Amino acid sequence: MPAGRPKKVTDKQIEEALIQCDGFTSFAAGQLSISRRGLEKRIEKSKKLQDLVDELRENQILEAESVLMKLIRKEIPSAVYFFLKTRAGYSEKQQIEHSGNIEAPVNISIVGKKS
Secondary structure: OOOOOOOOHHHHHHHHHHHOOOHHHHHHHHOOOHHHHHHHHHHHHHHHHHHHHHHHHHHHHHHHHHHHHHHHOOHHHHHHHHHHHHHOOOOOOOOOOOOOOOOOOOOOOOOOOOO
């Protein structure tokens, strides 16, 4: 193949590579020996390929959520904490309201473990 000319791949080959790579376009492009951007352009031109990528990415999310729920049921603190922060709106932030003038400096210390 002459230098600089893109490799010819069929939509079927792209479908198979995307499925094998769980929708990760950079991995699929590597498997097909084409550029990631070239693959993304091909996907943009095909509704069928766009739908496939969307479906594969949705499957990734469902699988990750399933694993997360298993960890939560095992009472793994980091999983519970992650869920609370990302899905339940839990936040570590504290809001302090103040009305009036501060007449003296305020010192605030945070006590906790050092990383």
